[in-house]
Amino acid sequence: MTPILTVLICLGLSLGPRTHVQAGILPKPMLWAEPDRVITQGSPVTLRCQGNLEAREYHLYRERKPASWITLIRPELVKKGQFPIPSITWEHAGQYRCQYYSRSWWSEPSEPLELVVTGAYSKPTLSALPSPVVASGWNVTLLCDSQLAFGGFILCKEREDEHSQCLNFQPHTRWSSRAVFSVGPVSPSRRWSYRCYGYDSSFPYLWSLPSDLLELLVSGETLSPSQNQTDSKTGQHPQDYTVENLIRMGVAGLVLVVLGILLFEAQHSQRSPQDAAGR
Template identity: 75%
Template sequence: MIPILTVLVCLGLSLGPRTHVQAGILPKATLWAEPDRVITWGSPVTLRCQGNLEAREYRLYRERKSASWITLVRPELVKKGQFPIPSITWEDAGRYRCQYYSHSWWSELSDPLELVVTGAYSKPTLSALPSPVVASGGNVTLQCDSQVAFDGFILYKEGEDEHPQRLNCQSHARGWSRAVFSVGPVSPSRRWSYRCYSYDSHSPYVWSLPSDVLELGPEDQSLNPTGSDSQRGLGRHLGVVTSVLVAFVLLLFLLLLLFLVLRHRRQGKRWTSGPAQLPTPRKKTS
């Protein structure tokens, strides 16, 4: 019994002297970032906390280290669960949670939100081994290289950012670093787009610029959708131009045919009428 009371007391103290939590009464808060949780340095972002319909107040926390910017948010926005950052910096990155106040109780803390700031370092290079064209159902190896010595890499699949692959590595003695990821199996009906980032493990939420996009797909699909669309668009334009040229040639042919018919008719009239008869001179009467 004593260990249970000790745990409850510790939980209460960790939330602060004014925080009262009664598990099971209030649903857990929901925390998300708009437009995204991975934000380029200097861009605006808003953390939004949502509770039940009777929520009267919200709180936002950053784990391990307090965030001074939270205290600068206007009270009317805090009451709505909105915590905007006009221009994000490296200092704002971190792991956040929130809770709301309703019916004299504070809710449980939300699930953590990892707010990541990118653009701190130069972009790495992402390549596929042996090729980005993969047999359907097969796996492929992706290699992320950086000219700077980092000990952490992130493989980010576009459209599915909830569970990016993290990989720790050892930097090379010459100052560069590399991480090797394995992805797959490749679906025959889908095309995948990947980017990779590098970071220092001492600042896991501050990433480099993203690498160029690398597209993976099965052998029977093109790996450049933009190029395919442009080729289809070019084909449509060529088809229109060809149709116009054909119509123009047909019009010229019809005009030439009409000219020849009219000319033939005129020549036919001349042949049928014959040469004009000269008037006979009158005889002189004596």
């Protein structure tokens, strides 16, 4: 092996690990929105990016479409990872990521944050089937109904301690005016409050006005998970047994009434000849 080749191999071994460290040593930052990522049109919101303690600068960008509003943020706020929006509009909606600069390198991008603006369409109606009063341990069906046809619907559970948890429903057909969600099993130890939205699938970050708040009332009756499912032998739901019991009680009551009438007629027929003989 020639001396020049030996030097090149040693140089490559020494530079290889260093190049790898420089490319991916900085972990990805955290990106979130305050007060929430789902914001009503005209409300304030701040996007926050947090890296390591040595972060010197932050960079926020929107995927697929540049966001000109970011360039208007004051430099001192950008260095802190703060990107405020005093009054949100349709132009701010989209999917964002951020990075931070430290030790002469930029970090990996953060996880995506979907910033949603509500109020683009009229609000739908949210209802519980068959009733908002639900026994503990049961599942419940929620129906989001709208006068407009949408490409998708969102059901969000409102929580006091954390951000909303949302479910996405996309109909089999391209457009639909209603969506059906199944939630549960419910328990009385937590609050079960929901709103739903509709959106155009071409603009997934622009939602309708929220529906009125629907709060489920959980009764104290507790059912096991097996009781909450359809009976594997008979194919019946526990609600079916309740209906059957009511029908049986009604039939039994009717039979008692008929027997009472027959007994009364029998006694009356026996008294009639006795009355005639007495006369």
